[in-house]
Amino acid sequence: MYTFNVPKMSCGGCVNTIRAAILQVDESAVVEVSLPTKTVSVQTGSSEEVIIKAMSDAGYKPLL
Structure with a gap:
């Protein structure tokens, strides 16, 4: 599982955009997003780079 800080994430639309982008590269990924902490956790078989x-x-560059 990868966890990223996404400081630019500020609303529900951002959450939906990020989730959709990840699911486009791995439709079986489990994506957990916390808007209050601005974190995205992804359980995936894809590489961190992908x-x-x-x-x-x-449009949402994560910080590691």
């Missing part, structure tokens, strides 16, 4: 790229391409 998940980071998906979020970044959606």
Whole structure:
């Protein structure tokens, strides 16, 4: 499981965009998002780099 801090995430729309971007690269991923802590946890078989790229391409660059 990977956990990322996503400081730019500020609303429910952001959450939906991030979740959709991750699920596009791994439809079986389990994505848990906490808006109050601005964190995204992803359980996936994909590499960390693939998940980071998906979020970044959606406009939400995660911090490690």
